[in-house]
Amino acid sequence: MFTAAFQKLTGSDMTKEFKTFESRVKKLPADYQAAWEKMNSNLWQHSDFTGRNLMPMLDGVLGLLEExxxxxxxxxxxLGDDIKGFCSALTGEEGAKSFRDKWREQLNNNIAKRLGK
Incomplete structure (x- = not known):
């Protein structure tokens, strides 16, 4: 149990999962691999701080591509012509805030509080 908690804390469990994803992607045709790269980069914009929330979604997307x-x-x-739109629909939020947007908003709020506004 301690090992699983330690792996989760350090993120090594996710590293193992990413390596598994990479080996699965290498078995796909080249056009599917290119689509995976685009989808992967678009989906990360909807992640939480660790990215752990995306792991089931990435696994599902890769499964779809494999099938x-x-x-x-x-x-x-x-996927159609609009991979970015496909990813937005997949996450269920058109125009969802990225983690950078959330951090920027939090930083602005903290600064405003310190300035007394």
Missing amino acids: TAADGQSVQEV
């Missing part, structure tokens, strides 16, 4: 590639579908048939 559709195995079925012989083109990546465009699956």
Whole structure:
């Protein structure tokens, strides 16, 4: 139990999961790999501080790509032309705030409090 807690605290459990994702992605066709890279970068904008909240979503997206590639579908048939829009729809929040936006808002609020505004 201590080991699992330590892995969660240090993030090594996520590192192992990312390595598994990477090996799965390498088995996909090149166009699917390129789509994964775009999706991966777009989804991280919706993460919490650690990114742990995205792990199930990333696993699901990769599973979708694996299944559709195995079925012989083109990546465009699956995702369409707007990968960023697909990712926004996937996260359930069109135009959701990124972690940078949240940090910026928090910083601005803290500064305003200190300045007495």
